Amino acid sequence: MHTGKSDISGWLVRRASWHGWVVSAVVLSASVVNVARRTADGGMDNAIVVRAARTWLDGGSPYADPHFLYLPSAVLAAVPQALLPSQALRVLVPLVVTALLVAGWACALRIHGVWWRSRFAVLGLTALAVGFAPFGHLVRLGNWTATAVLALPLGLLCAVRGRWGAAGAVIGAAVALKPLLAPVALLFLFAGRRRALGAVVLVPAVASGGAALLMPDPAGFFTRTLPFLLRGQDDFVRLYEASPGAVLPRLGVPAGPAAALALAGAGWGTWCAYRRWRCADPGPLRIVETAALLMLSAFLVSRPSYDHYLVVVVPLLLAGALHPGAVARGPWFWLALVPQIPGLTWPFLEPETRRAFRDCLTLCLLVLAVSVAARPEPRPATAHSRGRSGSRQVGGTRAF
Template identity: 70%
Template sequence: MRPAPGTARAVLALVLAAIPVHAALKSPGSGVDNRIVVHAARLWLAGGSPYADPHFLYFPSAVLAAVPQALVPAGVLRVAVPVLVTGGLVAGWACALRVYGVAWHSRFAVAGLLALALGSAPFAHLVHLANWTVTAAAALPCALLLATRGRWLAAGLVIGAALALKPLLAPVALLFVLARQWRGLAALVAVPAGASAAAALAMPDPAGFFTRTLPFLLRGDDVFVRLYEASPGAVLTRLGVPPAAAALVAAAGAAAGLWCARRRWRRGDEGVRRPVETAVMLLLSAFLVSRPSYDHYLLVVVPLLLAGALEAGAPARGPWFWAVLLPQVPGLAWPWLDTGERRAFLDCAALCGLALVAGLHCARRGPVTLEPCGMTGTPTVPGSRDDHVLTRPGQRGYPA
């Protein structure tokens, strides 16, 4: 694929510069969500409990990770944090492209990043909030890039490091179970567990995550949070559905998604798309049932699907993939739903629609391969000339 023309790259650079500059000028402090984590770190430095704020929903290791920000002047953070968040999203897109062997400077790469930045409201929303979801958006494509090259242990370390900052990627552990990559799974679990245990020992309430944060997540009854939750359980409750019934609907959707993810893995075809689509389906299933669940969670999975649009049969090549993302297009008017308090209905529609599109794609019939991936090297495919699959010139492919 030919490199993008200079004009397109210049436009992309201008857009990527304008978004963090606007966030720095308009967002309070270093972003509303990032400010919660920084405040928790400052509380800890002052001898208090970071879990005194019920909206601090992270592991203890995140407190120590936020300490450098707590020591930096507010004026510096206000400029630096939006730039770093934007950079994290760009890095995630670059890794997603490399999973499919697409050059980062190609026409498709530039057009895709422009589509994410200009055509997806959660992109600018995440930069303005400076939510630590960006760590997952950058880590997941990086980990999948390593996994598709047979480096599952390194992939587990990357996911584990992301979990230590925000436990959003926890469902991806099931990908390691499906692939029977036990060393990678052990690394995935050990990194956040060890980091959180060590950090908890330095807290005035070492069990604060379990006694305060976990009950809050299980209840999901915070009035402020509920207005922005995109999960079906939260949205259906707002529409008058009894909470128990709403939770049952969300759980049923998540269970169906898990079944689709398992079926996608067992189909065992189409090279690198196998782990990518399985991981995406696992996360979408979790987003359906998790409380809270926000619009910017989609930025963890959509770039991975979009980057595969050049692959024949990929979900992003179908019209329904684009149709279900219409609620996320900035500036598109939706009667009665364009207020901040009702935005969650659009976010829920996009989440459920994307889960449905991805689920149907994962559940379609295909050949079944039960053999797990190897830890090192490239597994052989019987019947090929050299017992390897070449997905593109000069690069060994993911096992079929």
């Protein structure tokens, strides 16, 4: 009789998981179809990279467009898209971006030993797609941040399993496409993994250096893009930046003190990341929370810093919610996500150009939430891990 009840219970769990994945697939498919209907080229941000590749194919400089902020290797990576018609891109781009986000969520789950068919996996993905506005923004824009959303959890998964060389190669390849994950290099420095750190640096350096030799202006990234970034870009783009250095001047704070506050916050967050690493507790939380703090600290001071950058960090932290003491179990984490609930009305902040105020609040609260978790004393081991940090995970959360 006991065996029969167990079989029925297992069947119900599997059936509930299957139905949940169907619902999630419908939600994600609806998002892809909506973007394909509303955009002509797969998304505004992806179109910038594709135009740069087409300009290069026509013999021009991709850096003639000041809004092209990528390394030269990204130009070559965008060539296949440049050869496709716009009608194909309007469908393929949101589809590929969505697939990258789903794959990133799956890797984040595997870091914590969570079964991808569990109810937590299904509900978490659906919640991100429906209840986290930057997720939908990233799909709509077609921004290449989606590559980092996959690369960071994949790299950390390799590191958790002790394959630091592979982790360095994954992060380095992502930096070659978009330099967003460059701050993660500090994680390899904290861990004393010099060879893996070399991969983080050499992979994009070799890829971009080789690609630059094929450009009409090999130094265009340094002579055009970097000055544009250091100036804080143009007035239109600045309205959408979420870093305190861009938001505080809009509230009347002088630019100098605002930049100093942002830099101080980034320095404090980096110090907390180092303290989190020094905790040396077993399990994946150490690596995940250290990397998350490094990325969030960079977002505080980087220009630009947009709301969809949060998709790089939030799924990683959410996937660890089943661990005792995880950031996602604290109130600050969920309070930080409240401004990102789609459809929630905020007085005086409804215009699209004022969304950056909400994004800045979320960013600052997330830094606070993860920093609170960076305690100097070691944490007790959990059922999800064994041995020293970097050991393989056991399936402690599979039944959920």
